[in-house]
Amino acid sequence: MSADTKTTGTATRAPTVGIYVYGIVPADVDVDPDARGVGDEAAPLTVVRHDQIAALVSEVHLDRPLGRPQDLLAHERLLDAAATEVPVLPARFGAVLTNQDAVVDELLAPHYDEFRAALEDLQGKAQYIVKGRYVEAAVLTEIVSENPEIAQLRDAIRDRPEAATRNARMRLGELVNQAIEARRRVDARKAADLLSSLGVAVLVREATHELDAVNVALLAETAGEPELVSACEDLAREWQGLVKLRLLGPLAPYDFVARPQPDGQT
Amino acid sequence: MSPMTTAIQPQGGATMDRPSSSSLADVVDTILDKGLVIDAYVRVSLVGIELLTVDARIVVASVDTYLRFAQAVNRLDISQDKEGLPELMQDMEQGGAKHKTKGAAQGVLEAAGEKLKDVIEDYREEPERVPRRSRRED
Numbered sequence: 001m002s003a004d005t006k007t008t009g010t011a012t013r014a015p016t017v018g019i020y021v022y023g024i025v026p027a028d029v030d031v032d033p034d035a036r037g038v039g040d041e042a043a044p045l046t047v048v049r050h051d052q053i054a055a056l057v058s059e060v061h062l063d064r065p066l067g068r069p070q071d072l073l074a075h076e077r078l079l080d081a082a083a084t085e086v087p088v089l090p091a092r093f094g095a096v097l098t099n100q101d102a103v104v105d106e107l108l109a110p111h112y113d114e115f116r117a118a119l120e121d122l123q124g125k126a127q128y129i130v131k132g133r134y135v136e137a138a139v140l141t142e143i144v145s146e147n148p149e150i151a152q153l154r155d156a157i158r159d160r161p162e163a164a165t166r167n168a169r170m171r172l173g174e175l176v177n178q179a180i181e182a183r184r185r186v187d188a189r190k191a192a193d194l195l196s197s198l199g200v201a202v203l204v205r206e207a208t209h210e211l212d213a214v215n216v217a218l219l220a221e222t223a224g225e226p227e228l229v230s231a232c233e234d235l236a237r238e239w240q241g242l243v244k245l246r247l248l249g250p251l252a253p254y255d256f257v258a259r260p261q262p263d264g265q266t
Numbered sequence: 267m268s269p270m271t272t273a274i275q276p277q278g279g280a281t282m283d284r285p286s287s288s289s290l291a292d293v294v295d296t297i298l299d300k301g302l303v304i305d306a307y308v309r310v311s312l313v314g315i316e317l318l319t320v321d322a323r324i325v326v327a328s329v330d331t332y333l334r335f336a337q338a339v340n341r342l343d344i345s346q347d348k349e350g351l352p353e354l355m356q357d358m359e360q361g362g363a364k365h366k367t368k369g370a371a372q373g374v375l376e377a378a379g380e381k382l383k384d385v386i387e388d389y390r391e392e393p394e395r396v397p398r399r400s401r402r403e404d
Contacts, residue, residue, distance in 0.1 A: 062313060069290050106310060177335060
């Protein structure tokens with residue numbers, strides 16, 4: 001299969017352009033001609049097809065690093081937009097192949113059956129993420145009132161200079177952190193159980209902020225979204241003032257794509 | 267005569283935030299260490315482009331975290347408990363802004379939701395602050 005790589009005038013030297021891979025989709029997708037990819041040049045999004053599957057790709061210049069905020073946002077937004085229309089296997093950020101032939105010969109063709117089966121499994125589904133963040137003053141107020149040692153340490157440092165109370169502050173902060181971790185375990189489990197009862201796959205993610213209450217990923221039928229929204233609203237009402245809850249999605253199923261087999265044989 | 271009677275909305279409808287797209291912090295949480303690992307499928311033609319990404323994991327509790335919590339607890343006005351809560355929260359938010367002088371990774375994560383524009387400018391000024399190679403040599 002001949003690839004129509006648009007090379008620049010420098011094609012005879014070491015390659016300066018690579019093919020950035022966003023993810024795998026069914027071959028019958030159309031891309032928005034205005035969609036732009038990662039990198040300074042923000043090249044148009046294109047599709048490399050092989051039989052019934054395809055890779056979403058764009059050209060990137062290899063002499064400039066990737067990873068600025070606009071690159072990260074472009075990567076996710078292209079995939080999330082695709083996920084609202086078709087099943088998609090999202091790639092981790094940063095995968096670049098030498099050319100379009102390599103996308104077919106090394107990625108799509110050798111793993112054809114696996115990718116096709118995975119895409120079929122994802123038909124009609126998308127990922128959602130439920131994130132909750134403790135409202136700091138509210139959660140600290142509860143923690144102080146529940147924990148005598150914390151309350152005592154609070155009195156000990158109350159309005160005294162930081163330098164003179166450093167040890168007490170360290171101990172206080174450590175206890176507060178432990179108390180938040182304990183609450184997080186309970187609250188994340190509660191949210192996960194509630195969402196599991198809707199019949200969706202639920203995965204408790206690691207907290208990524210010290211005030212995180214909940215960080216769970218779901219793989220759900222997009223047709224069931226109203227029930228999901230309603231369940232999250234119930235939870236948000238219950239936690240009003242204590243946890244700020246957000247629902248993200250539909251997204252590409254980043255948390256639910258199969259782990260590769262470590263056999264290395266291709 | 268267009269009636270203006272619908273201005274009052276029932277309470278409780280706006281408890282959950284449903285953003286139309288993910289913030290930078292959400293994206294960092296998601297696409298850097300999740301998703302299909304193309305490296306595992308493709309070996310020969312993988313190109314090792316340099317990545318400037320940040321590590322999302324900042325939850326490892328540190329001395330900084332402890333001292334910040336202690337300061338936040340010190341500022342709490344427990345006696346006003348319930349009635350004073352909105353005021354307290356406002357206080358906290360203002361206080362929070364003072365603590366944003368940390369490393370680049372935390373700066374991105376804390377500010378990303380509200381201050382994406384600032385973050386992008388930071389990156390432009392110092393693109394080499396947190397470089398890391400993405401390819402493992404295995």
